[in-house]
Amino acid sequence: MTIIDISMPITIDMPVYKNRDEKRPSIELVRDFTSGSVYESRLSIELHTGTHIDAPLHMIEGGEDITVYPIARSVSPCRVLDLTNIEDGITKEDLVNKEIVAGEFVLLKTRNSWHDEFNPDFIYLEESGAKYLVEKGIIGAGIDSLGIERSQADHGTHKSLLGNGIMILEGLRLKHVQEGIYMLIAAPLNIPGVEASPVRAFLMDRGTFNL
Numbered sequence: 001m002t003i004i005d006i007s008m009p010i011t012i013d014m015p016v017y018k019n020r021d022e023k024r025p026s027i028e029l030v031r032d033f034t035s036g037s038v039y040e041s042r043l044s045i046e047l048h049t050g051t052h053i054d055a056p057l058h059m060i061e062g063g064e065d066i067t068v069y070p071i072a073r074s075v076s077p078c079r080v081l082d083l084t085n086i087e088d089g090i091t092k093e094d095l096v097n098k099e100i101v102a103g104e105f106v107l108l109k110t111r112n113s114w115h116d117e118f119n120p121d122f123i124y125l126e127e128s129g130a131k132y133l134v135e136k137g138i139i140g141a142g143i144d145s146l147g148i149e150r151s152q153a154d155h156g157t158h159k160s161l162l163g164n165g166i167m168i169l170e171g172l173r174l175k176h177v178q179e180g181i182y183m184l185i186a187a188p189l190n191i192p193g194v195e196a197s198p199v200r201a202f203l204m205d206r207g208t209f210n211l
């Protein structure tokens with residue numbers, strides 16, 4: 001059985017959106033063996049830092065929080081698309097020749113996976129690409145950038161996906177992943193009322209699941 005980790009490590013100097021300091025996590029030592037008999041830490045992290053899932057509430061006023069996703073949605077048939085030839089936004093035209101099957105979670109592998117630092121010109125999914133994925137009946141869309149869209153004042157990409165029940169998974173690391181089909185496992189923390197959650201995301205052979 002092969003397990004491929006596609007998550008970002010959470011560290012103080014990890015890449016964060018637009019390099020904003022307030023988006024950096026902090027890991028604080030609460031007590032250790034010099035002050036007691038246990039070692040305990042506190043993590044403070046913005047919910048969109050690192051590998052995470054967005055819920056509708058992130059972009060839609062009155063939208064559902066992260067608990068809208070039942071635990072069963074944490075395990076999905078998945079297809080990784082190699083889009084490393086694209087230099088800007090991923091459009092419908094870039095996707096029409098790809099095999100995309102209804103009911104799959106689609107992961108967009110781009111040249112973002114080659115950047116270990118935040119790149120302000122990151123590759124993103126254009127609204128035409130998002131609408132095409134909605135038409136195809138996918139269940140989720142993931143990308144190897146900290147945002148699935150860039151410079152869209154109306155957040156058309158997020159709204160097209162989230163407004164149609166499509167889960168968004170951001171902050172993936174896909175450099176070491178080949179185009180193909182897998183099972184995706186990515187479970188948000190159960191935090192009622194919030195709009196996103198960090199996840200540990202990984203891929204497994206679909207054959208392991210007899211699907």
Ligand SMILES: [Zn+2]
Nearest residue numbers: 048054170196
């Ligand atoms: Zn997000």
